[in-house]
Amino acid sequence: MTHEDELRATRLAYIALAHLVEPGRRDLGVLVRQVGPTVALRDLVAGNVGDDLRQVVAPRLATIAPRGRFAEALLHAARATVDAERLGVELLTPVDDGWPHQLDDLVRLSVEGRGTVDRHTDPPLCLWVRGAEPLADACDRSVAMIGARAATAYGEHMATELAFGLAQRGWTVVSGGAFGIDAAAHRGALAAGGVTVAILACGVDRPYPVSLSGMFERIVDAGGLLLSEWPPGSDPHRARFLVRNRVIAALTRGTVMVEAGARSGARFTLHRAMRLGRPALVVPGPATSASSVGCHEEAREEGVRLVATVADIVEDVGRIGLDLASPRxxxxxxxxxxxxxxxxxxxxxxxxxxxxxxxxxxxxxxxxxxxxxxxxxxxxxxxxxxxxxxxxxxxxxxxxxxxxx
Amino acid sequence: MTHEDELRATRLAYIALAHLVEPGRRDLGVLVRQVGPTVALRDLVAGNVGDDLRQVVAPRLATIAPRGRFAEALLHAARATVDAERLGVELLTPVDDGWPHQLDDLVRLSVEGRGTVDRHTDPPLCLWVRGAEPLADACDRSVAMIGARAATAYGEHMATELAFGLAQRGWTVVSGGAFGIDAAAHRGALAAGGVTVAILACGVDRPYPVSLSGMFERIVDAGGLLLSEWPPGSDPHRARFLVRNRVIAALTRGTVMVEAGARSGARFTLHRAMRLGRPALVVPGPATSASSVGCHEEAREEGVRLVATVADIVEDVGRIGLDLASPRxxxxxxxxxxxxxxxxxxxxxxxxxxxxxxxxxxxxxxxxxxxxxxxxxxxxxxxxxxxxxxxxxxxxxxxxxxxxx
CATH class of the missing domain: 1.10.10.10 (Winged helix-like DNA-binding domain superfamily/Winged helix DNA-binding domain)
Structure with missing residues (x-):
């Protein structure tokens, strides 16, 4: 096999693996790091892996490689490549030039992870991307903006204003494409003519929620990106949002939590940013607002910083952002x-x-x-x-x- | 001289000194610490001190001891003692049992002080106190609440609520008796039936501002205190407010800044609390509010902590408050x-x-x-x-x- 052939096979193996398991599984990630994706896929198809992984993979394996053959899995991956091309979607794997290698930092999270939510924190195996801008360039100077779906007018105002200001200064605003703070952040960046990236928990061909589809189209039209670890056609399962959040934290130079109630899931994303060595930033609000309780509680934690202006954010992500692993x-x-x-x-x-x-x-x-x-x-x-x-x-x-x- | 006589002379010397100079002067403080208040007063009366101090003291010395005699100065002090008694005001000096010795920490500020505002940070020489509660007891578990005079409705609401909650938990609320945040803090503590202390920049016999005199009377009636470093009858000069602020910071276990614009003088008080090793706490507000800019900027400084609830404040001052000099x-x-x-x-x-x-x-x-x-x-x-x-x-x-x- 030539080097080119080998690279192509590796690529197909990553794509096949991404179709067989939900993203973030540590056991598969460890296997891939030990033996490479091609051998890992071969072992998986042959049932030559741990019990857990074998049982989890079985149902999808029956669809993708019904006769239990390695070549079937590769063929499925090749078809997925063609499908992506047909949809105008870029399909990236870790061996591709455009892969954003800051995601490799997630290996660290995966090793440290203890709780339920922290179990599926391994780096993605594949990314599907819609939009013209090369992903790595778009995320080189990027800030994640996160917060509650049920945001207040104040929260949405702050997300819009801060995203607008960041986009004006050439920063890419990354968020999750949801209602509330996410949508306000994307819209603020769009209003400034900036690049914004929506990281979805479903296929990029049918972004969810449907009622925001106008916004998703504008993101792509304006040179921004829709991004997913799930193949086109995938549904936005509940668990996928939590798994997806680690990518928001890892892809960016820092995470800004604009508004979050005491039990908001956004706090997990903030914690992940922090554990990845990225600046973890929170926006203050009225101490009387239940929607800011999560921000204020986080602001009292070691390592979390308060940001009230665009200048504050740029100061914090600009400085440390020079090196995502600054503390080390x-x-x-x-x-x-x-x-x-x-x-x-x-x-x-x-x-x-x-x-x-x-x-x-x-x-x-x-x-x-x-x-x-x-x-x-x-x-x-x-x-x-x-x-x-x-x-x-x-x-x-x-x-x-x-x-x- | 018996020990009693000596103590009485020392006490009178402190009182005479307090009438001769504005509080906080480092040069006089150093002299007193070197030779004691009696010899310091004798030197001052004899003109046997540095040029600066001699010239500053001259006008008042001409009134208090027109013939340049030490005995005249002591006599003036004795009269001040009688005056205070007549007004029902307690007159405390550092040799009195009820003196709050946490004020001694100001020596440290004085030594470190560089800027104009920081020049007059020496501990007080005397305190005039109106109210029944012994000062040291009242301030044993106390929190300073500071902020802008031109407070917003939100700021006054927060000051009232936090002071109410602190008073409910048995904490004394200390503030400056001014409009805005100060008055809201005093009133919140009063509403909870708590002890509150107003530290004034004028004589305790005629608390300023006059339109708050109802509140001042209620403070005293409710078992709280009015406190000043200036003798009864003193006017509230502009500079006196800044000088007074160090006592607010030093007397308490921590300082909470509720609302402050970018250039608010409250920030100096917060910095002094911090340099004294006391918790420096700020209350968040809307990032859109100019009245919270100072709080949010301070929250980004090393050592300043955000507090959004009474529990937050108690956690921060309660823990470190065990020992005002905890870092050392x-x-x-x-x-x-x-x-x-x-x-x-x-x-x-x-x-x-x-x-x-x-x-x-x-x-x-x-x-x-x-x-x-x-x-x-x-x-x-x-x-x-x-x-x-x-x-x-x-x-x-x-x-x-x-x-x-």
């Missing part, structure tokens, strides 16, 4: 050592796309002279890497688990 | 080592009044059996001291500067 970073590479100008210039550098000093200057909103003067120092400090052709990209980071991010 | 406490005496029951029992022990196990139980709200079982352990841990007659009081604390608190 070596001190000599800490963003705190940077001057304001250096930090601003660094914001204009990307990890996957090497940029000229001029492009960095344009992205960061500084003069070309400042960018040219600052980038060599950032390279010396280890924040950026200079190519021989004079372009710069963010230095590759490796966390203590050896997972490149 | 030796680790083996840290309240964190205590069980919940031990901490609760400790809350019932006082520093100045030794209590039986039964009295501690009643104050702490635990069974006598629990109190009897727990107090010996607390004594062993160094938190309380047992008297031979089986009573307990809080262990005396000494901070690293050697100032007993």
């Amino acid at each position: 970073r070596a001190p000599e590479r800490d963003a705190d050592v940077l001057t304001d100008l250096q930090a601003q210039v660094l914001d204009g550098v990307r990890q996957r796309a090497a940029r000229t000093a001029e492009e960095v200057a344009a992205a960061a909103g500084v003069s070309s002279r400042d960018a040219r003067a600052t980038l060599p120092a950032l390279a010396e400090l280890g924040f950026v890497v200079a190519s021989p052709d004079g372009r710069y990209r963010l230095a590759r980071r490796v966390n203590p688990d050896g997972v490149a991010t | 406490r030796a680790p083996e005496r840290d309240a964190d080592v205590l069980t919940d029951l031990q901490a609760q029992v400790l809350d019932g022990v006082r520093q100045r009044a030794a209590r039986t196990a039964e009295e501690v139980a009643a104050a702490a709200g635990v069974s006598s059996r629990d109190a009897r079982a727990t107090l010996p352990a607390l004594a062993e841990l160094g938190f309380v001291v047992a008297s031979p007659d089986g009573r307990y009081r809080l262990a005396r604390r000494v901070n690293p500067d050697g100032v007993a608190t």
